[in-house]
Amino acid sequence: MADSGSTDRGAAYVVGTFDTKGAELRYVADLIRATGIEVRTVDLSTHPEGAESAATDPATDPAGDAAADPTTAHAAVADAAVADAAVSAREVASHHPAGADAVFTGDRGTAVAAMAIAFERFLTGRDDVGGVLGLGGSGGTALISPALRALPVGLPKLVVSTVAGGDVSGYVGASDIAMLHSVTDVAGLNRISRQVLGNGAHALAGMLAHRVPAAADKPxxxxxxxxxxxxxxxxxxxxxxxxxxxxxxxxxxxxxxxxxxxxxxxxxxxxxxxxxxxxxxxxxxxxxxxxxxxxxxxxxxxxxxxxxxxxxxxxxxxxxxxxxxxxxxxxxxxxxxxxxxxxxxxxxxxxxxxxxxxxxxxxxxxxxxxxxxxxxxxxxxxxxxxxxxxxxxxxxxxxxxxxxxxxxxxxxxxxxxxxxxxxxxxxxxxxxxxxx
Missing domain, CATH: 3.40.50.12030 (Uncharacterised protein family UPF0261, NC domain)
Known part of the structure; x- marks a missing residue:
């Protein structure tokens, strides 16, 4: 999916598990894009096989008859959300030293840990990162934050998280990650989550649009x-x-x-x-x-x-x-x-x-x-x-x-x-x- 906007300041990377948080991730991506900032959406789902089959299996088409079944409809919507990401989970997973199969293990714990490694290698290898906005609960925050810690200090990085109201030292480490408490769970758009997620989106857009003047050229x-x-x-x-x-x-x-x-x-x-x-x-x-x-x-x-x-x-x-x-x-x-x-x-x-x-x-x-x-x-x-x-x-x-x-x-x-x-x-x- 091609995104429009100026590239001289780098793109805003919107990252998270699109299989469970697709609506929220699309919401913040659209808000950032509306300010004229280029957006790259990155899926960090740890079981993308459903998204791959969604393209060919009419039973998972949200517009089809199967959508009448709430369970099937929910899975179909999740699959469609995954497909919306500009960078697929499998592409990110391929950056793991042992390959994508090391990520898609079928076990949530090992899959999240492996995807965190893959995402760090993926993100630090990009040359167009202007800033990053991640959304997640405890697992998503643990998945996203190591890659953000590896980015240079000064590059905008923000995580809207359910755990941001507590001790975030384990996530932030020695970096300058900004943590925004989601208040409600990152599990759907409602009157609270729209406001908090929107604040996060506009915060990152502002950081990208208004760069801090360079310091004096002294070592x-x-x-x-x-x-x-x-x-x-x-x-x-x-x-x-x-x-x-x-x-x-x-x-x-x-x-x-x-x-x-x-x-x-x-x-x-x-x-x-x-x-x-x-x-x-x-x-x-x-x-x-x-x-x-x-x-x-x-x-x-x-x-x-x-x-x-x-x-x-x-x-x-x-x-x-x-x-x-x-x-x-x-x-x-x-x-x-x-x-x-x-x-x-x-x-x-x-x-x-x-x-x-x-x-x-x-x-x-x-x-x-x-x-x-x-x-x-x-x-x-x-x-x-x-x-x-x-x-x-x-x-x-x-x-x-x-x-x-x-x-x-x-x-x-x-x-x-x-x-x-x-x-x-x-x-x-x-x-x-x-x-x-």
């Missing part, structure tokens, strides 16, 4: 920050802003993952990973872990990297009553009513050092990792509640023992707190070394 550099390393990161950013576009990421798990996604996407020139605190939460079971993959994008890409021990003195939990019982008797600091900080001890600092050393050793690009002997945060300074030079020394000694230092991979000890201006100056000097 982007990533910096990681926490409240207790803000003075350091701010000072570093101020020294770089005339030559670089500083992108500051809040080191709360999603921040580290988002930063590394942009590194993988090639949108980051160099990294100043001043605040590696997400590793504490991985080791200690806190709420701000970025996962076992933290720093893997640095190793994969070889991007110039300057790191430090920012906020490695703390594991983050929620309100006090959420702290695991096994940590009774530990040193805590109540940051606010929702966040409780626990001081890392020597054993945890050794494990943190071991984790970081393994990641740094995997990096073949230029690496500098600076050790602030005067404390790793605002709370880890003489007279402050988390000051523990002994625990810090375990961390530093572990890194020095395990990191394989070379001409390109070096540790640097400095007798300053991480927020001392002399330390921020040293970070900038190291940055100049790895980027020259």
């Amino acid at each position: 982007a550099v990533a910096l990681t920050m926490f409240g207790v390393t803000t003075p350091c990161v701010t000072a570093v950013a101020e020294q770089l802003v005339d030559r670089y576009d500083p992108l500051v990421f809040h080191a709360v798990g999603t921040g580290g993952r988002a930063m590394e996604k942009l590194v993988d996407d090639g949108q980051i020139t160099a990294v100043l990973d001043i605040t590696t605190t997400e590793v504490c939460d991985l080791i200690g079971g806190g709420v701000f872990s970025a996962g076992e993959q933290r720093l893997d994008a640095i190793a994969r890409t070889g991007v110039p990297y300057v790191g430090s021990c920012g906020a490695l003195d703390m594991v983050n939990f929620g309100a006090p009553d959420t702290v695991p019982a096994r940590y009774a008797g530990r040193l805590f600091y109540h940051h606010n009513p929702q966040i409780t900080l626990m001081r890392t001890n020597r054993e945890e600092n050794q494990r943190i050092g071991e984790f970081l050393a393994g990641k740094l050793n995997a990096c073949d690009g230029p690496v500098r990792f600076l050790l602030p002997e005067g404390g790793v945060s605002l709370l880890d300074a003489p007279g402050q509640p988390f000051h523990d030079a002994g625990a810090d020394q375990v961390l530093f000694a572990t890194l020095e023992r395990l990191v394989v230092q070379t001409a390109d991979r070096r540790l640097v000890r400095l007798p300053h707190n991480i927020n001392d201006p002399k330390f921020s100056n040293a970070l900038v000097a190291a940055f100049e070394e790895v980027t020259r």
